[in-house]
Amino acid sequence: MSNPYKGKTGLTRILHAAGYSLAGLRAAYTGESAFRQEVWLLIVATPLAFWLGQGWVQTALLLGSLMLVLIVELLNSGIEAAIDRVSFELHDLSKRAKDLASAAVLLSLLLSAGIWAAALWQRFGG
Known part of the structure; x- marks a missing residue:
């Protein structure tokens, strides 16, 4: 078919x-309120990335890490929507899928925070 x-x-x-x-x-x-918040974070942080970044590679890492957060958030939202489409019933596999997708968002946020912290440290602390 x-x-x-x-x-x-x-x-x-x-x-x-x-x-x-x-x-x-x-x-x-x-x-998705989380996506809206992350979009506004990207908008506010973009000029900061150009100011903070020492060269185009560092600026690209700063901005790319925030774009990665948006990408992972979109995937998380897609997984949640697909599961909710199937059923709102509580199920172990549905919870597992949603928790795994949420963990992916958390890891992308931690990665981004680490990249920004390293850039700030290089610029001001070390």
Whole structure:
């Protein structure tokens, strides 16, 4: 059985994919408070990254670590939505999947915090 939504190719496929991506970003921003907070963190931190970063590599690491947080948060939200779509019933596997996705967000936040702390230490402490 083939998927009727997979028939697009070329530029049409790219345009539709871009539309789906923008819809996903819009849904995450309007429906997920953690994603909104992380977007605003990125917006506020972007000029700080250009000021704090000593060279383009460090600036890219500072900003890239925050983008990684957004990416992982989107994946977490997708997992939560898929599980909620199946059932709101409490189930060990559903809890496990949601907890694992949440742990991934935590690890991405810790990684980002570590990168920012190292850049601050290099600039001001050491």
